[in-house]
Amino acid sequence: MSQSPAPVRRRASPYAVLLAAITIAIAIITLLGIAPLPLLPDMSGVGQGIVQLATVVAAIAVIIGVLNLISVHVRKVTAFNSMGSLYSGITLLTFVLVLALHFLEARGMIKVNLAASAALPGEPVLTLTLMDALQVVIESALAGLLFFSLVYAAFRLMRRRVTIWNALFLVAVLVVLVGYVLPPGSILYQFRDWFLRIPVGAGTRGLLIGVAIGTVIVGVRVLIGQDRLFRE
Amino acid sequence: MNSPILLYVVLLLALVLTLVGATLASRSGIIQLRRIGAYNAMPLTVSEAVESDRTLHVSYGSSGIAGASAISAVAISEVLYPLAERAALADRGALVTTSDPVTLALGQDTLRRAYKVRRALAKYRPAMARWYAQGPLSMAFAAGVGAAILEEDVSTNILLGQFGAELAIMAENAIRYDRFVIAQSDRIEGQAVAYVLSDTPLIGEELYAAGAYLGRRPVQIGGVLAQDIIRILITLLILALMFLAIAGAKF
Numbered sequence: 001m002s003q004s005p006a007p008v009r010r011r012a013s014p015y016a017v018l019l020a021a022i023t024i025a026i027a028i029i030t031l032l033g034i035a036p037l038p039l040l041p042d043m044s045g046v047g048q049g050i051v052q053l054a055t056v057v058a059a060i061a062v063i064i065g066v067l068n069l070i071s072v073h074v075r076k077v078t079a080f081n082s083m084g085s086l087y088s089g090i091t092l093l094t095f096v097l098v099l100a101l102h103f104l105e106a107r108g109m110i111k112v113n114l115a116a117s118a119a120l121p122g123e124p125v126l127t128l129t130l131m132d133a134l135q136v137v138i139e140s141a142l143a144g145l146l147f148f149s150l151v152y153a154a155f156r157l158m159r160r161r162v163t164i165w166n167a168l169f170l171v172a173v174l175v176v177l178v179g180y181v182l183p184p185g186s187i188l189y190q191f192r193d194w195f196l197r198i199p200v201g202a203g204t205r206g207l208l209i210g211v212a213i214g215t216v217i218v219g220v221r222v223l224i225g226q227d228r229l230f231r232e
Numbered sequence: 233m234n235s236p237i238l239l240y241v242v243l244l245l246a247l248v249l250t251l252v253g254a255t256l257a258s259r260s261g262i263i264q265l266r267r268i269g270a271y272n273a274m275p276l277t278v279s280e281a282v283e284s285d286r287t288l289h290v291s292y293g294s295s296g297i298a299g300a301s302a303i304s305a306v307a308i309s310e311v312l313y314p315l316a317e318r319a320a321l322a323d324r325g326a327l328v329t330t331s332d333p334v335t336l337a338l339g340q341d342t343l344r345r346a347y348k349v350r351r352a353l354a355k356y357r358p359a360m361a362r363w364y365a366q367g368p369l370s371m372a373f374a375a376g377v378g379a380a381i382l383e384e385d386v387s388t389n390i391l392l393g394q395f396g397a398e399l400a401i402m403a404e405n406a407i408r409y410d411r412f413v414i415a416q417s418d419r420i421e422g423q424a425v426a427y428v429l430s431d432t433p434l435i436g437e438e439l440y441a442a443g444a445y446l447g448r449r450p451v452q453i454g455g456v457l458a459q460d461i462i463r464i465l466i467t468l469l470i471l472a473l474m475f476l477a478i479a480g481a482k483f
Contacts, residue, residue: 035236153400226449
């Protein structure tokens with residue numbers, strides 16, 4: 001571990017002030033575009049333009065994400081110090097292969113006619129089929145394993161500390177799981193149905209209202225330029 | 233009252249309450265924040281990671297700065313910044329993961345600023361923030377992060393933002409090897425998993441109070457006060473509407 005240097009004294013730099021000014025102006029224009037006020041000019045066109053610009057930036061950012069992913073895996077392969085390096089090599093090889101297949105298919109050098117494919121005319125059938133055959137299947141299998149992981153975690157929760165809330169959580173899990181197994185006419189089935197509709201539904205709404213309030217408060221802080229984003 | 237006017241009323245109320253709260257917090261310090269275990273644990277676990285020269289991991293999940301969860305991503309940066317400042321003292325430092333490519337830039341910038349403040353910019357590398365493709369069920373992201381937790385010798389995992397049930401894979405990977413996990417999600421299924429798997433979970437809106445607990449600036453403490461007052465007002469409104477409905481009022 002290295003020595004602890006004293007933190008640099010923080011004060012607003014011209015760059016941070018400019019960043020805050022741009023952000024606040026764009027935020028207010030977008031807000032007025034989405035929710036126009038009666039006496040102010042209609043900003044919906046400008047607001048939509050800004051949202052579309054953000055969508056384009058997000059699309060370009062995917063390329064940056066892919067480059068980031070490649071750089072991380074190249075570093076692992078060159079280090080070659082664990083099994084992870086081998087997996088990174090496989091990831092890079094797969095990336096190159098899929099890219100080559102996509103390129104060849106787009107150029108018309110490979111023609112695949114899969115009747116059962118969900119691809120629209122003109123879409124790359126081969127890479128989409130590869131995606132369905134490998135990615136979706138593996139992800140679905142992993143999602144299936146989640147069930148066991150979660151039930152074990154619920155059991156471990158009680159071993160860690162027994163509180164009334166943990167006990168209530170475990171009882172709720174048991175009621176819902178057993179309720180799914182029993183036939184529709186049974187009391188436990190009806191109780192499960194009521195339980196999911198009323199207490200769980202109310203809890204979900206409560207949680208979402210809380211998240212919405214938190215979002216408003218942080219949004220206001222961004223709008224008045226008091227967020228840490230604006231500090232260098 | 234139509235919805236745009238209502239929106240501006242809520243924003244104005246939030247602004248006024250935040251500013252009043254900030255004034256109270258800066259002048260008298262009478263605002264006492266309630267104890268949240270996760271925020272108490274965060275500095276301690278990061279210090280542990282620094283002392284043992286292991287990695288701090290903060291994940292944004294799929295919180296996207298260009299989407300509906302943008303404010304979640306901003307709030308997570310409030311958590312990341314002070315913790316990365318501490319982690320900058322260690323040689324291993326911090327690891328940031330996200331499945332949103334725009335948030336990757338936010339994570340990199342937050343890390344860079346934290347390292348710069350600690351005069352440790354030489355240790356900062358853009359690859360400390362990593363993007364993993366989300367995949368149709370988010371399992372690809374979970375598997376990638378799960379592997380990174382082990383490979384990078386992570387000791388503390390702070391998983392915040394937008395997660396579904398895939399959070400279980402990441403947290404399970406960490407817990408199995410005795411790594412500390414603090415988790416939260418703004419999705420209901422992710423929040424349930426976070427409650428079960430984390431020793432000190434954050435619940436829903438507690439994420440948005442991060443700045444007040446970790447930064448302690450008056451405006452952030454004022455925000456928490458505003459958050460609580462608006463919550464109480466909404467609760468009272470719901471109760472009033474319920475009693476009116478019982479009394480036979482038509483809406």
